[in-house]
Every structure is written in C-alpha cells, then in structure tokens.
Amino acid sequence: MAKIGFIGLGNMGLPMAGNLRKAGHEVTGFDVVPAARAAAEAAGIAMAASAGAAAAAADVVLTMLPNGKLVLDVYQEVLAAAPAGALLIDSSTIDVASARAAHERAGEKKFLSVDAPVSGGIGGAAAGTLTFMAGGTAEAFAAAEPVLSAMGKKIVHCGPAGAGQAAKICNNMILGISMIGVCEAFVLAEKIGLSAQALFDVASTSSGQCWSLTTYCPVPGPVPGSPANNAYKPGFAAALMLKDLQLSQDAARASGAKTALGEHAAEIYRRFVEEGGGGVDFSGIIEAIK
Numbered sequence: 001m002a003k004i005g006f007i008g009l010g011n012m013g014l015p016m017a018g019n020l021r022k023a024g025h026e027v028t029g030f031d032v033v034p035a036a037r038a039a040a041e042a043a044g045i046a047m048a049a050s051a052g053a054a055a056a057a058a059d060v061v062l063t064m065l066p067n068g069k070l071v072l073d074v075y076q077e078v079l080a081a082a083p084a085g086a087l088l089i090d091s092s093t094i095d096v097a098s099a100r101a102a103h104e105r106a107g108e109k110k111f112l113s114v115d116a117p118v119s120g121g122i123g124g125a126a127a128g129t130l131t132f133m134a135g136g137t138a139e140a141f142a143a144a145e146p147v148l149s150a151m152g153k154k155i156v157h158c159g160p161a162g163a164g165q166a167a168k169i170c171n172n173m174i175l176g177i178s179m180i181g182v183c184e185a186f187v188l189a190e191k192i193g194l195s196a197q198a199l200f201d202v203a204s205t206s207s208g209q210c211w212s213l214t215t216y217c218p219v220p221g222p223v224p225g226s227p228a229n230n231a232y233k234p235g236f237a238a239a240l241m242l243k244d245l246q247l248s249q250d251a252a253r254a255s256g257a258k259t260a261l262g263e264h265a266a267e268i269y270r271r272f273v274e275e276g277g278g279g280v281d282f283s284g285i286i287e288a289i290k
C-alpha cells in the first residue's frame with residue numbers, strides 16, 4: 001500500500017481521498033480552506049500543514065484543484081518537497097497547456113507524472129466508480145493505475161502528456177452540444193403538439209439517441225432518476241459545464257480547430273450562468289431555451 005499526499009479536498013477530492021484510505025493506502029491531505037481540512041479530519045484523513053508537507057513523505061501525490069494556475073502553483077511546492085521517485089497524479093480538470101507544463105516540470109525533476117481527469121461527478125467519487133482519462137508515459141500510467149483503481153472503475157490510457165485532459169474536454173464538448181440539442185427538440189416538440197414521452201420513446205430507440213436523452217433526460221418523466229425530476233438539482237452544475245466548454249474553446253483557438261457548435265454551446269451556457277443558473281444542473285438549460 002502506498003503513502004499518498006492528497007491536495008485539494010473539496011467536493012470531489014474528499015470522497016476520493018476517503019476511497020484511497022478505505023483501500024488501505026496511508027493518506028495525508030492538505031487544503032487551503034479550514035472547513036475542508038476539518039471535514040477531511042472528521043473523515044479520518046491525517047492533515048498536513050501545507051501542500052509541501054503533504055508531499056514530503058509520499059510515494060504518490062494526487063491533486064484535485066479548481067484550475068491550471070493553481071495546479072502549477074501547488075506543483076512548485078510539491079516538486080520541491082516530494083521524495084525522489086514519487087509519482088504525481090493530477091486529477092483536476094485543467095487546460096491542456098497547463099497539464100503539459102506540469103508534466104514538463106515534473107519530468108525535469110525526474111518524477112513520473114500523469115494527468116488523470118475524471119468523469120462521474122460527486123456521486124461517482126463517493127461510490128468509487130469514476131472514469132479516469134489518463135495522459136503520460138506507459139511507465140507512469142502503469143504506476144498510476146493501481147492507485148486510480150481504488151477510486152474508479154474505468155481507467156483509460158489516452159496517450160502522452162495532456163491526452164487525459166484532451167479527452168475530457170472533447171467528451172464534455174460533445175455533452176454540452178448534445179444536451180442543448182436534446183433540450184431544443186423537447187421545446188420544439190411541445191410547441192408543435194408532440195408529447196415529451198412520445199418524443200422520448202421514438203428518439204431513445206432511433207438515430208437521435210444519446211446519453212443526454214436516455215440517461216440524463218432534461219424533461220421530467222421519461223428517465224425517473226434524471227435531475228429534471230428533482231428540480232434540476234445537480235448532478236453536474238451548469239458552472240462546471242461552462243468551465244469545460246471554455247477549456248474546449250481555449251484549446252480550439254490555440255490549435256486552430258474549428259468548433260462552431262462548441263463555441264455556440266459555450267456562449268449559451270455562459271449566458272445561463274451569468275443569469276444565475278451556475279448552481280443549477282446543466283440539463284436545466286432547457287428552462288432558458290424555453
């Protein structure tokens with residue numbers, strides 16, 4: 001079992017650290033927010049006084065932070081403190097350029113590193129059923145896999161440094177676009193006198209079928225477990241969808257890819273968040289489309 005330093009014990013990090021502990025790893029955590037530290041201590045996680053201190057005796061350092069700038073800031077401390085041979089895993093969702101910079105800095109100090117963002121949300125983090133999309137060398141991935149498997153049930157090696165983040169933002173660009181498409185179809189159906197259930201029955205077994213429709217249906221009724229049946233309580237908040245769409249558009253601009261629908265989806269979610277929808281589930285965008 002490994003000694004793991006876990007930095008960033010928020011909505012996702014805390015349950016993930018808890019699953020590592022349950023799997024028998026020795027976890028030492030750190031978060032800048034006192035309430036997050038207190039919650040982690042209450043969950044039985046030992047607390048360090050800084051990110052560097054959490055990394056100091058670790059075989060593996062995991063980060064679960066809000067953005068790329070914070071990851072690079074924390075890596076400065078971690079790279080100075082972690083013992084030789086430590087493996088660094090960043091599971092935050094961040095921009096591809098920062099992810100590659102983190103790998104580069106880790107490589108300069110001879111640390112193995114993996115970018116391993118997740119899908120599955122706080123439910124998947126608590127249940128230990130996350131999907132991890134990993135980027136890094138074959139050697140780093142092989143070292144990370146047993147650690148990640150304590151927190152997730154599907155772990156995919158997507159390619160070299162940054163490939164995990166690339167997979168995450170491409171997947172979530174599909175998700176944002178497809179959710180808006182499904183919402184528009186339900187809004188149109190209502191206007192032209194077709195019931196939501198009839199549209200669902202046809203489209204869910206026809207060429208309109210997709211995850212946004214069949215698993216996460218944005219109208220109440222057809223899929224009883226979807227957030228639409230629970231007043232659009234997240235789930236996956238619109239603010240996080242906007243973050244991921246904006247990351248996809250940053251990457252599109254930087255690489256010269258043309259993603260007109262991704263750009264439009266980002267704009268639609270930006271307006272929704274600015275008008276107060278940030279904390280609403282991302283399928284709640286149907287109310288704004290109406």
Ligand code: NAD
Nearest residue numbers: 008009010011012013031032033036065066092093121122
């Ligand atoms: P969160 O805001 O709840 O947690 C982030 C934590 O990092 C906070 O507790 C914060 O205090 C801490 N932090 C910030 N700066 C720090 C620093 N310098 N040192 C130590 N700790 C620091 O966010 P979250 O929902 O847990 O998300 C974490 C990451 O996972 C994000 O990148 C997010 O995009 C991604 N993600 C979230 C979800 C979700 O459903 N919440 C799903 C998939 C991916």
